[in-house]
Amino acid sequence: MGLDEDIVSTCAAFCSPVAKNQYLVGSPDCSGVGCCQAPIPAGLDFYLLQFRRFNGSWSGGPVTVYIVDADRLSSYRMDEMQASALPAVLEWVISNSTCQSNSTTSPECRSSNSFCKNSTTFLGGHRCHCSEGYDGNPYLVDGCIDIDECKFPENYPCFGDCNNTIGGYLCQCPLGFEGNASIPKGCKDVDECVHPHAYSCYGICKNLPGSFQCQCPQGTYGDPTTKGGCINITIKNSFPGSKIALVASGGFILLIVALAAPFITHKIKVQRVKMLKEKFFKQNHGLLLQQLISQNTDIGERMIITLRELEKATDNFDKTREVGGGGHGVVYKGILNLHVVAIKKSKIVVQREIDDFINEVAILSQVNHRNVVKLLGCCLETEVPLLVYEFISNGTLYHHLHVEGTISLSWDDRLRIVLEVARALSYLHSSTSMPIYHRDIKSSNVLLDDSLTAKVSDFGASRYIPIDQTGVTTAIQGTFGYLDPMYYYTGRLTAKSDVFSFGVLTMELLTRKKPFIYRSDDGDGLVSHFSSLFREGKLADIIDPQVMEEDNGDIQEVGALAVVCTKLKGEDRPTMREVELILENLRLKMHTPSCTKPCSREHIPAQGVVTQEVSRQYTMEEEIMLSARYPR
Known part of the structure; x- marks a missing residue:
């Protein structure tokens, strides 16, 4: 009831020896036998609790009362609540003002990732909330911080590779799998053997979880990853019944297999390296970079530089080639196409630094000024992206x-x-x-x-x-x-x-x-x-x-x-x-x-x-x- 003892909310409970302390708080059963519940109206400054006996039904024994947030109330049993505290929420609003007309903002919502919402109570006013994908204090500048959904899989399910993004997250299947990574067992193995041309297998293809195995058919040898690479083994028995000819032919075959084995192994390694480079290319936002430079063909033709070229230019990134470093990476000195260049290896440790790297490429690729350092290209084939600049020889x-x-x-x-x-x-x-x-x-x-x-x-x-x-x-x-x-x-x-x-x-x-x-x-x-x-x-x-x-x-x-x-x-x-x-x-x-004399116009x-x-x-x-x- 209110301060003037006007009743604003009430309930009645009757004792039952059989049902004592066995009802769930917040359940429909809590309606008068053993317990009862009454809501507290919003907007009251004071709330007074009173207990009255009806016809002697209350023996004067102990009575337990809880003030609990209705939205958080679920399956707490009355006997379990006596030894613990339950959540209660103080509802408050910024009174005497509302969100700006036709807008979800207000001066109080200072974070750039926040929005304003009017109160639905009769008190009026409004409150600030963090935008979806953000959490924190919307009343402070930068108070709403991006939620790393990948750290909370119970709330943001991802059964594949999870990558946090600004205001959300990206969930995708691992390499060699496809499907819906947001549900259990949603990522299915890609059957590479169904697409032999896409995965370069012209022999016998055996699908494996996340990968595949390719080998020449029986009776052939060679490279099954190239068209026409498997060659038939022809044994010409010029002398029927001659064991010498058979042994010689067998030895020749073994020799061919022995010579071909390193070649096949090398091809497999090359294929694996190629797939790894493609993975790093996507991981380093290569598709985004391609989109950024596609509008300028001149930039596109000179922008992409292979890892092999940079390794040759820096003696495999030898320590003696380091010429400096800073907050964004280590700088190497190298020679590329007979020109001295500076190669920056970025220190990528968080998603924001990857975005900074792509941001720098996108900006410098379109800048051409004698007083701005010139970007010559970039390499995305490594886990750590690389930038190639003109080399400025005289320091800072x-x-x-x-x-x-x-x-x-x-x-x-x-x-x-x-x-x-x-x-x-x-x-x-x-x-x-x-x-x-x-x-x-x-x-x-x-x-x-x-x-x-x-x-x-x-x-x-x-x-x-x-x-x-x-x-x-x-x-x-x-x-x-x-x-x-x-x-x-x-x-x-x-x-x-x-x-x-x-x-x-x-x-x-x-x-x-x-x-x-x-x-x-x-x-x-x-x-x-x-x-x-x-x-x-x-x-x-x-x-x-x-x-x-x-x-x-x-x-x-x-x-x-x-x-x-x-x-x-x-x-x-x-x-x-x-x-x-x-x-x-x-x-x-x-x-x-x-001028000692009258100066000329110049x-x-x-x-x-x-x-x-x-x-x-x-x-x-x-x-x-x-x-x-x-x-x-």
């Missing part, structure tokens, strides 16, 4: 910049390198068929060739963004110190996320400070400290002394560009195209000779107007780098 920008000693790259080289990185990002954002966001711009991902030309590399974390979208919500990837704080806190990836990382890279080139470990005396990170000094007119306190000595008046403008690129709000940052034009103008001014910078506009913008710089103060 990080190693050139952070060398021991006082002398590093010249200021002219640094300004040219940052311009080349800006050109590459501007191309990725604006000139490809679909915009590409790199997501991990940093000095260790910029390679330098013999002439110190910059090449942007490592596209494992990159994303395509449809042209009709300004951004996309995705899992956070990148490197702390370079990571856009708005992307980090919201999960919203835009082109301005790369602009922020580029601004940090520019500060690194100006200061020779490592963004991921730098802390000022006040505990500020590189971005916050650099911006504060710029605003106070003390930028020289943090600039690399070598740069100060080589300065020709451009440090303040480059510093201002770095500051505006790292503004907290993405809409306050320039685009990479605008950054490219500004740096082009600065480089042009650096290499324009000074000596006048072509983009002076751009410089004036940029300068006015930088003088209005504000301190909004709050996120950079937090430890990364």
Whole structure:
């Protein structure tokens, strides 16, 4: 009953010596004899229990009462419940609001894999739930986590090979079997002998579980896996009754069999290796890659490289051929078709890394820019996929910049390198068929060739963004110190996320400070400290002394560009195209000779107007780098 003792739910029970403690809770039998049950209406703040005796039927003995979630109530016996706790659920909703009209979302459902559902009680309100295939907390960013259905076969039956996918799972029969892997004994053995041409058997075929055996018919010998490979054994008895001729013929036959045995064994091994390569090809999403490159025949013809070619190019992946490694794999140096190449063997340990590998192939196969590392091809015939790049001989920008000693790259080289990185990002954002966001711009991902030309590399974390979208919500990837704080806190990836990382890279080139470990005396990170000094007119306190000595008046403008690129709000940052034009103008001014006489037209910078506009913008710089103060 309610707080004012109005009865809102009731039931009556009568004692029976025969039926004592023998009824199931929640069953139709629990309706008055030995036990009874009454539902608690939704929406009550208080609920008072009272027991009353009818006509002396209650002797005053012990009475047991349980408050239990009705949906969880099943086959608990009353005598079993006395020593254990039963599940009870507190029903709650986000009151005074409902899901957005014509939508299944609400501001409270922060996870990208969640949905909103209005409450069906008279209280109104709504609740958030994780999408199908996800579990966790829908009220947190990335709170709904993909369920690995393969770890719970009792809930997601799979009687074959189980592969977890994003938001679901893939259940398929093992190699050599076909059918429905989701039911017991649903995978049936493939009878390879029914399809001799598909499985290359032109002799006597014997089906085996998951495989088959092929041999030449009696009276023949040779290779049963090739058409016409089985040859008749002809014994010509030139001398009837002559044992010598028979023994000689038998010896000849044994010799032929002995010579043919290694050949047959080799063929079987080759067939097995071929089948294994096909298995790895499918496992490594080869069909998806074929679909991605099929629209461009030029890419398709040069993309696929065999394992044998790569083994020859690297001396079977000799340890001495290793030239580097990183978060996505080990890199080998090799010679392929008289060209020096870099071969990356990916460290595939989880499904997401396989997706990253295919993502990198799909992106780089369609990129052609002098400041982006060139992808030459890939190999899918091994358990671990392989990528083949042009070989960049001079290491990374990080190693050139952070060398021991006082002398590093010249200021002219640094300004040219940052311009080349800006050109590459501007191309990725604006000139490809679909915009590409790199997501991990940093000095260790910029390679330098013999002439110190910059090449942007490592596209494992990159994303395509449809042209009709300004951004996309995705899992956070990148490197702390370079990571856009708005992307980090919201999960919203835009082109301005790369602009922020580029601004940090520019500060690194100006200061020779490592963004991921730098802390000022006040505990500020590189971005916050650099911006504060710029605003106070003390930028020289943090600039690399070598740069100060080589300065020709451009440090303040480059510093201002770095500051505006790292503004907290993405809409306050320039685009990479605008950054490219500004740096082009600065480089042009650096290499324009000074005039002692009236200058001719060719000596006048072509983009002076751009410089004036940029300068006015930088003088209005504000301190909004709050996120950079937090430890990364």
